[in-house]
Amino acid sequence: MAPVLELRGITKHFGPVQALRGADFILEEGEIHALLGENGAGKSTLMGIAFGLIRPDAGQILVRGNPQQIRGPLDARQLGIGMVHQHFTSVPALTAAENIGLTAGWSVSPGKLYRRVRDLGEQTGLPIDPAVRAEDLPAVLKQRLEVLKALATDARILLLDEPSSVLSPAEAESLLTRIQSFRTRGMSAVLITHKLDEATRVADRVTVLRRGEVVHTGPASAEPPARLAALMIGAPGWAPQRASHSASAGEVRVRAQGLAVERSGPGGAPLREATFSARSGEVVGIAAVEGNGQRELLRALAGLLRPSRGELDVSTPVSFVPEDRTSEALIGEFTLAENLALSQGQGGAWVRGPWLDWGAVERRTEELLGEFSVRAPGPGTPAIALSGGNQQRMVLAAALERQPAVLVAENPTRGLDIKATAEIHARLREAAKQGVAVLFHSSDLDEVVELADRVLVVREGRVIELPEGATRQEIGARMLVEVSGAS
Amino acid sequence: MRAERTLPLISAVAAGIAVLALTLVATGHDPVVALGAMWRGAFGSWDTILSAVLPRSIPLIVIGLGIGLAFRAGALNIGAEGQFYAGAIAATWAGLHLNGWPAPLAIAALLTTSILAGVLWVAVPVLLRVRFGVLEVISTLLLNFVADALVSWMVQGPLQEAKRIYPQSDPIAASARLPQVPGTRLHLGLLLAIGLAVVLWVIYRRTLWGFQLRATGAGPLAAGIAGRIDTKKMLATALLLSGGIAGLAGGIEVSGVSYALFQSLSPGYGFTGIAVALLARLDPLGTIATGLLFAALEAGAGGLQREAGVPAVLVYLIEAVIIIVVLLSDTIARRRSHGRF
Numbered sequence: 001m002a003p004v005l006e007l008r009g010i011t012k013h014f015g016p017v018q019a020l021r022g023a024d025f026i027l028e029e030g031e032i033h034a035l036l037g038e039n040g041a042g043k044s045t046l047m048g049i050a051f052g053l054i055r056p057d058a059g060q061i062l063v064r065g066n067p068q069q070i071r072g073p074l075d076a077r078q079l080g081i082g083m084v085h086q087h088f089t090s091v092p093a094l095t096a097a098e099n100i101g102l103t104a105g106w107s108v109s110p111g112k113l114y115r116r117v118r119d120l121g122e123q124t125g126l127p128i129d130p131a132v133r134a135e136d137l138p139a140v141l142k143q144r145l146e147v148l149k150a151l152a153t154d155a156r157i158l159l160l161d162e163p164s165s166v167l168s169p170a171e172a173e174s175l176l177t178r179i180q181s182f183r184t185r186g187m188s189a190v191l192i193t194h195k196l197d198e199a200t201r202v203a204d205r206v207t208v209l210r211r212g213e214v215v216h217t218g219p220a221s222a223e224p225p226a227r228l229a230a231l232m233i234g235a236p237g238w239a240p241q242r243a244s245h246s247a248s249a250g251e252v253r254v255r256a257q258g259l260a261v262e263r264s265g266p267g268g269a270p271l272r273e274a275t276f277s278a279r280s281g282e283v284v285g286i287a288a289v290e291g292n293g294q295r296e297l298l299r300a301l302a303g304l305l306r307p308s309r310g311e312l313d314v315s316t317p318v319s320f321v322p323e324d325r326t327s328e329a330l331i332g333e334f335t336l337a338e339n340l341a342l343s344q345g346q347g348g349a350w351v352r353g354p355w356l357d358w359g360a361v362e363r364r365t366e367e368l369l370g371e372f373s374v375r376a377p378g379p380g381t382p383a384i385a386l387s388g389g390n391q392q393r394m395v396l397a398a399a400l401e402r403q404p405a406v407l408v409a410e411n412p413t414r415g416l417d418i419k420a421t422a423e424i425h426a427r428l429r430e431a432a433k434q435g436v437a438v439l440f441h442s443s444d445l446d447e448v449v450e451l452a453d454r455v456l457v458v459r460e461g462r463v464i465e466l467p468e469g470a471t472r473q474e475i476g477a478r479m480l481v482e483v484s485g486a487s
Numbered sequence: 488m489r490a491e492r493t494l495p496l497i498s499a500v501a502a503g504i505a506v507l508a509l510t511l512v513a514t515g516h517d518p519v520v521a522l523g524a525m526w527r528g529a530f531g532s533w534d535t536i537l538s539a540v541l542p543r544s545i546p547l548i549v550i551g552l553g554i555g556l557a558f559r560a561g562a563l564n565i566g567a568e569g570q571f572y573a574g575a576i577a578a579t580w581a582g583l584h585l586n587g588w589p590a591p592l593a594i595a596a597l598l599t600t601s602i603l604a605g606v607l608w609v610a611v612p613v614l615l616r617v618r619f620g621v622l623e624v625i626s627t628l629l630l631n632f633v634a635d636a637l638v639s640w641m642v643q644g645p646l647q648e649a650k651r652i653y654p655q656s657d658p659i660a661a662s663a664r665l666p667q668v669p670g671t672r673l674h675l676g677l678l679l680a681i682g683l684a685v686v687l688w689v690i691y692r693r694t695l696w697g698f699q700l701r702a703t704g705a706g707p708l709a710a711g712i713a714g715r716i717d718t719k720k721m722l723a724t725a726l727l728l729s730g731g732i733a734g735l736a737g738g739i740e741v742s743g744v745s746y747a748l749f750q751s752l753s754p755g756y757g758f759t760g761i762a763v764a765l766l767a768r769l770d771p772l773g774t775i776a777t778g779l780l781f782a783a784l785e786a787g788a789g790g791l792q793r794e795a796g797v798p799a800v801l802v803y804l805i806e807a808v809i810i811i812v813v814l815l816s817d818t819i820a821r822r823r824s825h826g827r828f
Contacts, residue, residue: 304712322712329713331706342702342714346695354694398713 002065004029004188005050005081005157010059012045012212019045020056020212027157027190030183034191034199034220037209038232038476039290039443043192044086046209047159050190051083052076063157082155084146086162086192090134096145097130104152117148124151125178140171147175158182158189164198176202194232194289196225196480208232226477233445233476250280253406253437254301256463258310261296271296272461274310278437280405283428285452286441287475293461294441295323295410301439302408315437317347319404321395323411325388329395332384336376336394337365339383343398364401372397373423389420396427400436407431409440413447425451445476496766499812500780503805510804511797521795525802528790529783537671539786540779542744546571546736546753548680548778550760552687553605553732555769559691560725561704566612566627567733568757569634570605574737576641577604579748582659582741583646593663598738605734606727608634613723623726631757642748655749665743674743680775683732687771700725733757754785762810768817781806 005027012020020042027033037043048054050061052070061068063079070076076083090099097117101108106116114130121127126144128137134145143163150158160179164172179189180202193199199206200220208216208231216223216231223231254277261271271293278284288294299305300312302320322328330339341348341361350360365379374393376386383391392412399407412428413421428451432438442448448455449472457464457478464478508518529540550567557564564570578601585593612626641647642654649657665675690697702710703721710716736756745752763781767773788802 303715320712324708327706327708329709331702331709333705334702338698338702339713341695341698342710345699345715348695351695354696356693356695356698358693395713 001029002062003027004064005190006062006065007046007050008060008062010046010049010061011057012042012049012054013057018212020049022059023209023212023214025207025214026217027188028205029188030186031204032180032183032189032191032202034193034203034206035209036193036196036199036206036228036232038194038445041209041232042212043194043209044161045212047083047161047190047192050076051081051159053083077153077155080154080156081159082150082153082157083159084143084150084161084163088134088142088146090142090145090149092135093133095131095133096128096137096141096148099134099145100130100149100152103149106152117152120148120152124148125181126151140175143171143175147178156187158187159192160189161192162194163191164193164195172198194480196228196232200225200228210234225480229477229480230473232480233473250435252277253280253315254278254439255313256310257312259297259300259307259312260309260461261293261300261305262308263293264296264299264305268295269293270461271300271458271463274458274463276456276463276465278406278439280435280437281432282453283432283438283440283451285448285455286439286458287445287448287455287479288441288443288458289479290443292458294458297458297463298408298410298439298441301406315405317402317404318406318408319399319402321392321399321407321409321412321440323414325391325395326384330383330391333382335380335382336369336374336386337362337379339394340365340368340379340398340401344401347402368394368397368401372427389416389423392416392420392424396424400427400431404431404436406437406439409438411442412440413442421447445472445479449475495813495816496777496780496809499809499816500805502812503808506808507801507805510801516795516797521791521797524794524797525787525791527794529787531790534671535786535790537668537673539672539789540783541677542672542674543786544778544782545674545676545680545743546740546756547760547763547781548775549676549683549736549739550733550756551763551767551774551778552680552683552771553729553736554760555764555767555771555774556687556700556732557725557729558764559704559769560700560722561707562616562722562726562729563622563624564609564627564726564729564733565624565761566609566630566730566757567736567760568753568755569627569631570608570730570733571737571740571753571757572634572638573604573608574601574734575741575748575752576638576646576737577601577734578738578741579641579646579656579659582663582746583657585660585663588660588662590662590666593660594665594742597659597663597742598735601734601738601741602731603734605737606731608734609726609730613726616726617719617723638748638752639750642750646748648747653749656747658746659741663742664746665739667743672744676739676743679739680778683735684771684775691771733760736760759785759806762806766810766813 003026007025009022009024010020011022023046025046035043045054049056052072052075061070068079097113100117101113106113117130126148128141128144128148137145163175182189191203203220205218206220207214208228210232256274256276259274263270269291274297286294296305300307301314302318326332350357362379369376372393374390376390413424428438454468455466455470455475457466457475459479466475508522511518511521529535550571554564554567578597581597581600585596612623615621615626616623642656646656648655667674691701699716700721702714703716703718707718711718740752759781763777764774766777784802784805788799791797792799
């Protein structure tokens with residue numbers, strides 16, 4: 001019998017980035033198939049194509065052996081494909097029943113709708129109170145609502161994009177058990193995940209994507225987790241070479257002892273235990289898969305989140321380069337000079353008592369534009385008019401202008417081209433050479449390996465210190481799997 | 488204001504007048520006669536300018552400055568009407584107790600009381616916002632109705648005149664009244680309004696605090712993260728000051744124009760003030776201009792009704808068209824300027 005879903009030779013470019021390189025994927029009837037890969041490996045893109053959210057550049061989609069054009073989610077639903085997205089897609093102000101009815105196109109009269117939703121809950125073993133507004137549901141029920149929305153459309157093929165990412169381990173466990181039970185009802189499911197234990201426990205088969213290529217497909221039980229981790233991270237040999245660092249580490253600038261930080265907002269994860277230090281002159285890379293508490297760690301270092309437990313000593317001043325340039329680091333409608341003044345606050349050389357000398361701000365901005373080769377007409381240009389690379393050069397210029405003792409950076413090169421990335425790297429190294437303790441996180445493991453003198457891994461809220469000279473494989477393994485005897 | 492900013496405003500006024508003229512024709516009025524009456528109502532003589540336009544512009548400018556301050560920090564204070572009344576009530580109460588005080592002291596005491604009352608009136612929304620995250624748009628708006636009821640009770644209860652006939656207060660002490668230009672209704676409040684505008688302009692443009700206030704409104708996340716500003720505190724401070732300024736407008740109105748408290752002391756100054764502030768793009772000096780513009784329109788509306796028999800409310804048509812045109816040209820300009828380097 002033909003597989004229920006087959007993707008053949010799928011290729012997709014986003015601008016200069018090749019997200020998928022001729023990926024093949026086969027989902028058999030009644031199986032749970034885990035799609036594994038690092039951040040940015042192309043998992044979500046591949047399933048987005050199967051659901052009609054993204055158009056492939058090349059390749060073919062077959063549903064039950066028939067070639068299909070899937071132009072949008074409506075086409076996908078008609079073919080019996082349902083998707084559970086990583087982020088909640090419900091209308092917050094509508095009830096659970098209304099959200100389900102909206103997706104499935106059910107009648108809106110409350111009595112009938114509520115009955116249908118209750119029936120659906122019973123049939124699937126995922127009960128939900130139809131009358132509660134989506135925004136008032138706890139995370140686990142919000143996730144359940146997402147699953148119900150997909151099931152309400154009579155989907156026989158379920159695509160689940162990191163369904164457990166916002167759940168506690170116990171909640172995730174029960175959701176996955178439920179999904180397993182769907183098999184007996186003739187359903188098939190793709191489980192997109194970067195959690196190896198999840199994949200090997202629940203799935204019948206696994207496919208591993210790396211940099212847009214399928215590098216492995218096989219039964220889930222055939223390969224040990226360590227081997228799958230190696231496949232996800234890449235074989236030895238093509239790992240990027242570490243630049244030679246002249247790490248002359250000096251005095252301790254950051255010291256964390258038993259540090260814990262509560263999760264920051266939805267999608268965050270608590271930091272449970274961090275004990276480490278960082279010294280003047282070193283670049284410390286923080287490697288973590290999204291949602292393991294690294295964000296909380298960085299923001300606590302930057303002084304934006306308060307520790308809930310433990311001790312944290314950070315030398316001041318601290319500069320912080322946040323992940324989101326356009327909303328957290330810069331005010332788009334403000335000029336570059338105004339943004340520089342904002343970043344320096346009371347400490348700006350142009351502040352005299354309550355007064356601000358804008359002439360001095362503009363002169364300094366002009367100098368920095370030159371020093372950091374920011375391409376902009378002048379200090380009076382609004383920040384939003386700059387390209388991402390030039391914005392980030394300006395953000396870094398402002399961060400270093402504070403003469404920081406510690407520089408904390410979150411994905412400092414996200415979305416930048418190769419040239420801008422290389423420049424930002426050089427600046428961070430230079431800052432370390434000048435005696436700054438640089439701590440940065442990148443969701444790109446290659447970047448961590450390339451740039452860092454020393455690597456910390458954050459996994460499930462715990463910081464693991466890796467010895468100097470740890471290889472990409474060792475780091476990757478620590479990010480993905482529990483290693484017995486790990487501290 | 489720079490030319491690029493005044494040009495849309497002027498064309499908006501022209502568009503507003505054109506729409507009014509069309510409406511007049513459609514409703515069977517002679518537009519030439521009616522618009523002439525309107526012009527004479529505002530600028531017909533020195534008397535209309537000094538006694539109708541300028542005095543009316545004072546509460547609009549002061550309230551516009553207060554609303555502008557809150558909006559600049561990203562706090563939507565829609566409750567200036569209520570804060571104005573809180574200030575007016577407090578000013579009346581103070582004014583009734585200031586007999587025998589020397590004039591400068593009496594005036595200072597009355598105005599200070601009105602500021603404090605405005606601050607207190609907005610303190611409730613501030614607390615609700617800071618403690619419970621209740622949106623100030625709603626809480627300040629709703630307190631307007633409470634203020635309205637409070638005035639109503641005051642003029643029939645605690646502050647009613649000794650004769651107990653009309654729902655109004657007794658006149659305040661003569662020494663607590665703002666000096667007037669003899670023979671007109673123009674009072675010292677205009678200088679206070681202009682002075683306040685200049686002070687605010689200097690604060691926004693030249694001080695770190697004023698800059699941080701603008702940053703809090705323009706990019707609250709970046710203000711907190713890149714600028715390390717306590718944005719919650721900044722928001723609260725801006726709202727409190729904004730309420731104080733609106734309260735001051737109530738004090739100035741009692742001390743300079745009405746000399747007493749009565750029910751419809753404000754013909755909606757607190758709401759027109761929002762338009763005044765927005766049209767000036769929250770710029771303090773621009774607020775003087777837009778305050779004068781709206782005062783002239785409303786003075787003209789009086790002439791329209793008296794001379795041409797056209798309902799004065801038709802002038803709101805002009806105000807609405809002006810707001811729409813200016814906001815539209817704003818959006819278009821913003822879209823155009825989003826080119827990248």
